[in-house]
Amino acid sequence: MAHRDCVFCRIVDGDIQAEVLREDDDTLAFRDLDPKAPVHVLVIPKRHIASVNDVTESDRTVMGSLFLAARDVARREQLAERGYRVVMNTGADAGQSVDHAHLHVLGGRQMTWPPG
Numbered sequence: 001m002a003h004r005d006c007v008f009c010r011i012v013d014g015d016i017q018a019e020v021l022r023e024d025d026d027t028l029a030f031r032d033l034d035p036k037a038p039v040h041v042l043v044i045p046k047r048h049i050a051s052v053n054d055v056t057e058s059d060r061t062v063m064g065s066l067f068l069a070a071r072d073v074a075r076r077e078q079l080a081e082r083g084y085r086v087v088m089n090t091g092a093d094a095g096q097s098v099d100h101a102h103l104h105v106l107g108g109r110q111m112t113w114p115p116g
């Protein structure tokens with residue numbers, strides 16, 4: 001169910017503009033509004049799942065689809081060879097700011113570890 005007050009549901013519905021790179025039945029990939037790396041793409045399930053805490057058995061396929069989409073985005077953005085980071089922040093300690101699960105695909109610069 002789409003949530004009227006969820007910014008990512010509104011992007012899925014076309015109410016809010018985004019630079020969409022890839023779409024399939026279950027997922028949408030678009031550029032982050034405030035990029036933290038030269039390439040910063042968000043991959044989201046079209047259906048509202050608030051966070052990893054809310055993933056259920058029935059989400060197995062869509063969660064797999066998120067990674068297939070991330071792989072495609074990385075290829076298209078020329079990140080596959082040199083490397084990139086895929087991150088899903090969950091909850092307050094991780095700094096999740098949008099309560100609709102999303103993979104960050106970050107690349108185009110050297111990353112550091114551990115993350116901040």
Ligand code: AMP
Pocket residue numbers: 007016018031032033034035042088089095096097098099
């Ligand atoms: P997180 O902090 O892990 O929840 O990530 C949320 C991300 O969503 C941040 O990197 C924001 O810059 C990004 N973001 C928020 N609103 C939009 C939007 N309307 N279009 C694209 N990216 C957005």
